[in-house]
Amino acid sequence: xxxxxxxxxxxxxxxxxxxxxxxxxxxxxxxxxxxxxxxxxxxxxxxxxxxxxxxxxxxxxxxxxxxxxxxxxxxxxxxxxxxxxxxxxxxxxxxxxxxxxxxxxxxxxxxxxxxxxxxxxxxxxxxxxxxxxxxxxxxxxxxxxxxxxxxxxxxxxxxxxxxxxxxxxxxxxxxxxxxxxxxxxxxxxxxxxxxxxxxxxxxxxxxxxxxxxxxxxxxxxxxxxxxxxxxxxxxxxxxxxxxxxxxxxxxxxxxxxxxxxxxxxxxxxxxxxxxxxxxxxxxxxxxxxxx
Amino acid sequence: xxxxxxxxxxxxxxxxxxxxxxxxxxxxxxxxxxxxxxxxxxxxxxxxxxxxxxxxxxxxxxxxxxxxxxxxxxxxxxxxxxxxxxxxxxxxxxxxxxxxxxxxxxxxxxxxxxxxxxxxxxxxxxxxxxxxxxxxxxxxxxxxxxxxxxxxxxxxxxxxxxxxxxxxxxxxxxxxxxxxxxxxxxxxxxxxxxxxxxxxxxxxxxxxxxxxxxxxxxxxxxxxxxxxxxxxxxxxxxxxxxxxxxxxxxxxxxxxxxxxxxxxxxxxxxxxxxxxxxxxxxxxxxxxxxxxxxxxxxxxxxxxxxxxxxxxxxxxxxxxxxxxxxxxxxxxxxxxxxxxxxxxxxxxxxxxxxxxxxxxxxxxxxxxxxxxxxxxxxxxxxxxxxxxxxxxxxxxxxxxxxxxxxxxxxxxxxxxxxxxxxxxxxxxxxxx
Numbered sequence: 001x002x003x004x005x006x007x008x009x010x011x012x013x014x015x016x017x018x019x020x021x022x023x024x025x026x027x028x029x030x031x032x033x034x035x036x037x038x039x040x041x042x043x044x045x046x047x048x049x050x051x052x053x054x055x056x057x058x059x060x061x062x063x064x065x066x067x068x069x070x071x072x073x074x075x076x077x078x079x080x081x082x083x084x085x086x087x088x089x090x091x092x093x094x095x096x097x098x099x100x101x102x103x104x105x106x107x108x109x110x111x112x113x114x115x116x117x118x119x120x121x122x123x124x125x126x127x128x129x130x131x132x133x134x135x136x137x138x139x140x141x142x143x144x145x146x147x148x149x150x151x152x153x154x155x156x157x158x159x160x161x162x163x164x165x166x167x168x169x170x171x172x173x174x175x176x177x178x179x180x181x182x183x184x185x186x187x188x189x190x191x192x193x194x195x196x197x198x199x200x201x202x203x204x205x206x207x208x209x210x211x212x213x214x215x216x217x218x219x220x221x222x223x224x225x226x227x228x229x230x231x232x233x234x235x236x237x238x239x240x241x242x243x244x245x246x247x248x249x250x251x252x253x254x255x256x257x258x259x260x261x262x263x264x265x266x267x268x269x270x271x272x273x274x275x276x277x278x279x280x281x282x283x284x285x286x287x288x289x290x291x
Numbered sequence: 292x293x294x295x296x297x298x299x300x301x302x303x304x305x306x307x308x309x310x311x312x313x314x315x316x317x318x319x320x321x322x323x324x325x326x327x328x329x330x331x332x333x334x335x336x337x338x339x340x341x342x343x344x345x346x347x348x349x350x351x352x353x354x355x356x357x358x359x360x361x362x363x364x365x366x367x368x369x370x371x372x373x374x375x376x377x378x379x380x381x382x383x384x385x386x387x388x389x390x391x392x393x394x395x396x397x398x399x400x401x402x403x404x405x406x407x408x409x410x411x412x413x414x415x416x417x418x419x420x421x422x423x424x425x426x427x428x429x430x431x432x433x434x435x436x437x438x439x440x441x442x443x444x445x446x447x448x449x450x451x452x453x454x455x456x457x458x459x460x461x462x463x464x465x466x467x468x469x470x471x472x473x474x475x476x477x478x479x480x481x482x483x484x485x486x487x488x489x490x491x492x493x494x495x496x497x498x499x500x501x502x503x504x505x506x507x508x509x510x511x512x513x514x515x516x517x518x519x520x521x522x523x524x525x526x527x528x529x530x531x532x533x534x535x536x537x538x539x540x541x542x543x544x545x546x547x548x549x550x551x552x553x554x555x556x557x558x559x560x561x562x563x564x565x566x567x568x569x570x571x572x573x574x575x576x577x578x579x580x581x582x583x584x585x586x587x588x589x590x591x592x593x594x595x596x597x598x599x600x601x602x603x604x605x606x607x608x609x610x611x612x613x614x615x616x617x618x619x620x621x622x623x624x625x626x627x628x629x630x631x632x633x634x635x636x637x638x639x640x641x642x643x644x645x646x647x648x649x650x651x652x653x654x655x656x657x658x659x660x661x662x663x664x665x666x667x668x669x670x671x672x673x674x675x676x677x678x679x680x681x682x683x684x685x686x687x688x689x690x691x692x693x694x695x696x697x698x699x700x701x702x703x704x705x706x707x708x709x710x711x712x713x714x715x716x717x718x719x720x721x722x723x
Contacts, residue, residue, distance in 0.1 A: 035336075084327075087327055087332050094499075253408055260401070
């Protein structure tokens with residue numbers, strides 16, 4: 001496969017997995033937690049590097065997942081000790097991120113882990129960092145990682161579909177019929193962390209947040225059905241990354257940044273034109289009822 | 292270290308940088324308190340991220356790094372982001388947190404795109420726009436610092452002049468509208484002030500961490516007080532302190548970003564507040580809870596003996612009935628014996644006369660409380676606060692008489708209560 005196809009595939013995988021997982025965050029009103037996790041993942045990566053002294057993807061994945069769960073846990077802790085949620089999120093992620101940045105500048109200055117990379121990702125270099133697999137041949141490491149995380153996401157969502165749905169829409173009802181709401185919450189947060197970190201390596205922190213939230217929000221304006229929203233969000237995620245890639249190529253700018261902008265543009269268009277919830281149709285409806 | 296003191300004492304630029312981060316900290320602490328109470332803290336985060344494209348636009352437009360123009364660009368996109376968030380929340384069913392997150396990431400993505408564009412420009416390489424991401428107070432020079440410091444001072448003055456108006460429109464917007472305050476305009480003004488704070492702060496703290504300057508000092512101050520005036524004051528001090536200390540620490544090493552150190556200083560102050568605040572701190576709350584648990588266990592044991600109707604009870608028997616750990620049981624028992632309510636001999640407990648009095652009092656209080664909860668409309672206004680206050684000592688005889696009179700008054704007033712209560716008490720009341 002050519003260089004371009006690999007990048008497109010990586011972007012699409014990011015869009016797909018983030019788009020699906022992001023829907024749950026939007027429905028549960030936990031979008032800011034995604035933002036927080038995408039920042040604190042940096043600390044997880046640094047800690048994993050300091051402990052293992054290597055850039056092995058596996059250690060990084062574990063470190064980041066731990067950091068993500070730690071963030072969720074600390075936010076929960078502060079929240080239950082009486083701090084309002086937005087402030088709790090703000091305090092936790094900024095301090096963990098600050099620790100991460102300081103640790104990088106103190107201990108990990110000379111390795112390939114640098115802050116800029118963490119923010120913007122290096123999707124342009126993805127095709128050159130390959131891994132030999134038995135039947136498939138040489139495949140970029142990121143594609144392997146993103147693919148397996150996507151499979152994991154789909155598997156868990158498939159298995160726990162009903163639980164996720166119930167705890168998202170009616171947590172008290174879910175608790176009443178005996179679903180372990182807190183456990184489901186942490187499973188979901190673990191999923192978000194793992195997805196975030198697998199995407200983080202190739203596209204950086206900004207794009208992860210954009211991809212987690214924008215496709216889901218766009219899909220939310222198009223449909224009222226839960227299943228359709230999940231599928232639509234995945235499709236929009238793929239679309240965003242393809243548009244973003246060609247945009248970046250045309251203007252010769254950062255690919256991940258362009259993907260985030262593309263996600264924003266797609267959202268904007270849907271926000272204006274959506275048949276049911278769009279601004280224009282709302283306006284027309286209002287006019288119609290007035291007449 | 293010596294070098295540090297020398298540069299503080301003699302170098303004019305360092306002094307200015309310190310002064311301006313101090314003022315910035317105070318301004319963001321003051322405005323952050325209001326933002327926290329209005330639940331708008333995270334809007335500051337979005338505004339900070341959204342300032343990046345504005346800075347890049349301004350740089351591309353001017354072709355040089357003019358601090359003032361960059362600030363105007365940042366303020367423009369920052370305001371645009373703040374209003375986009377409100378527009379999305381108002382016109383769609385998307386919730387505010389999702390809107391904030393969406394706007395934040397898309398604007399920041401645009402910023403990154405423009406940053407790569409700037410880097411391709413001939414003058415782009417030395418632009419130093421990267422410093423805006425994590426903050427580099429040391430790279431501020433002369434007039435920039437003065438501009439920043441003066442703006443921060445102006446923000447502090449404006450907010451203190453409009454303190455009353457902001458206070459009312461924060462806590463009770465409807466009332467504010469009622470007394471004729473222009474609430475819409477005040478909200479607009481507040482968001483604008485917030486944006487300006489963020490914008491002047493990003494050179495020192497960086498776009499990513501600027502949110503912490505608005506949140507952390509305010510939430511730390513919240514632990515120490517319930518009054519808005521004091522909270523704003525403390526928050527300003529915390530902000531100023533972390534700004535100054537963070538800047539000092541970051542100058543110790545070469546090429547360290549300022550932002551993370553300022554944020555970490557604020558976080559340390561937050562953790563200290565969370566643990567040690569006398570009223571809400573974790574430590575004092577835990578101690579209070581332990582004390583209260585002991586108090587409840589004490590009441591439980593005394594009442595148990597009182598209700599059993601016997602003067603004596605076996606120690607292990609009582610322990611089995613009470614649902615607490617052995618350690619706590621012994622502690623509570625020791626306390627009771629020290630007070631002279633109980634008397635122990637060979638594993639057999641005897642309740643003393645004053646112990647019975649005390650138990651009687653507890654029963655009364657509990658009964659009245661129960662009645663109050665059962666019939667809030669009839670007994671809601673009944674004042675029993677004075678009993679709770681004097682719980683530490685045994686009631687005197689006349690106080691007990693007063694209590695009994697009150698009880699009988701209640702029963703006379705509401706005869707339907709009488710049936711239930713008298714059957715439960717079973718006539719074991721302590722004779723006076």
